[in-house]
Amino acid sequence: MTLDIITSDILAPVRHGFFGRAGGASSGVFAGLNCGYGSSDQKEAIAINRARVAAALEVDEALLCGVHQVHSADVVTLTGRPSAPVKADGIVTATPGLALSVLTADCGPVLFADAEAGVIGACHAGWKGSLGGILDATLDTMTRLGAERSRIRAVLGPTISQKAYEVGPEFLDAFLADDVEAGRFFAQGAADRLQFDLPGYILWRLRAAGVAEAEWTRNCTYSDPDRFFSYRRTTHAQEADYGRLIAAIRL
Numbered sequence: 001m002t003l004d005i006i007t008s009d010i011l012a013p014v015r016h017g018f019f020g021r022a023g024g025a026s027s028g029v030f031a032g033l034n035c036g037y038g039s040s041d042q043k044e045a046i047a048i049n050r051a052r053v054a055a056a057l058e059v060d061e062a063l064l065c066g067v068h069q070v071h072s073a074d075v076v077t078l079t080g081r082p083s084a085p086v087k088a089d090g091i092v093t094a095t096p097g098l099a100l101s102v103l104t105a106d107c108g109p110v111l112f113a114d115a116e117a118g119v120i121g122a123c124h125a126g127w128k129g130s131l132g133g134i135l136d137a138t139l140d141t142m143t144r145l146g147a148e149r150s151r152i153r154a155v156l157g158p159t160i161s162q163k164a165y166e167v168g169p170e171f172l173d174a175f176l177a178d179d180v181e182a183g184r185f186f187a188q189g190a191a192d193r194l195q196f197d198l199p200g201y202i203l204w205r206l207r208a209a210g211v212a213e214a215e216w217t218r219n220c221t222y223s224d225p226d227r228f229f230s231y232r233r234t235t236h237a238q239e240a241d242y243g244r245l246i247a248a249i250r251l
Contacts, residue, residue, distance in 0.1 A: 003033065003056055004227060008155040010213050014113040014120060015057055016249035018157030018217060020227045024049045029239050034229070036103050036244025050246075059099045059250050066101045067091055069124045073133040075141045090123035090138040094145045099250035105231040106160040106221050108202050109247035112138060112211075114147035120249050125156075125202050127171075131178060135205045149210040156206075156216040157247045160232060162187065162197035164222035171196065221245070 004020030024033030025048040030041040033049045054061040065081050067088040075090030076082075078098060091100040092112075100122040102109050107126035113119075123129070123138045139149055162185075169192050175182040185197040185204070199216045206214040221228040234242035 006217050010153045011113050011155055014115055016111050018247045019053055021229055029241055030243040034243030035246035040241045053246055057099050057248055057250050063097060064099045064101055071126055071128040073137045075137045077141060089129050089134050092121040092141040094119045096251045099248050101246050101248035103244040103246055105229045105242050105244050108159040108198060109157040110154055111247055111249045112152055112154045114151045116151055117147045118251055119145045119147035120251055122249055127198060130202055136209050139209055150212055152211045154206050154211050154214045156199055156202050158219035158221045158228050159199050160222045161220035162195050164220060165196045165198060166193050167196045
């Protein structure tokens with residue numbers, strides 16, 4: 001069993017990883033490391049996959065924490081594993097040994113760290129959450145725990161790329177209503193279709209928020225089926241369901 005773990009030097013020395021689908025126990029359309037209990041995959045296989053992620057991060061499986069993601073701008077601060085599911089799309093902690101995780105399958109998984117302050121964060125940044133403020137909300141919550149934006153490093157993991165992300169004109173209208181500068185992240189596609197650069201938009205929002213450094217791992221979920229799950233690719237293939245990738249970080 002060999003897991004595919006993508007890391008970034010700018011988050012060092014904080015332990016973290018964006019996990020591809022290799023090395024998992026799931027089969028069929030979920031083949032590999034599907035970590036989403038929201039899928040119709042066998043629960044036993046998902047439990048094995050999550051245990052392998054926890055082992056790779058050298059953390060107790062019970063301390064691999066996540067939230068019930070709802071495409072919001074809501075962030076929670078954790079000091080331990082939640083006793084019940086929490087609806088949110090961002091998680092922050094200053095508790096050593098606690099691992100924060102988010103699940104994605106085209107949306108952007110963003111991991112944050114202020115190593116000096118000992119504060120970390122993770123968020124699920126799709127177009128709706130990014131537009132709605134999940135990135136700033138995660139940073140705000142980190143600063144309340146003692147982090148400083150000028151020290152925070154942020155890394156965006158495997159995400160759908162602009163060439164694979166076709167949207168309609170009403171999509172552009174929503175972004176322009178928020179900030180006319182966001183028009184730079186749309187390119188003309190076929191007919192009235194547009195191609196949206198979600199990774200570029202996320203990095204723009206992070207840099208505008210004043211983080212010390214922000215980067216994308218430059219992996220497109222849609223374009224690499226052997227390595228990543230993709231909701232949009234599954235939809236185009238008319239498959240019944242799809243796996244969820246996990247990204248996690250711990251102090």
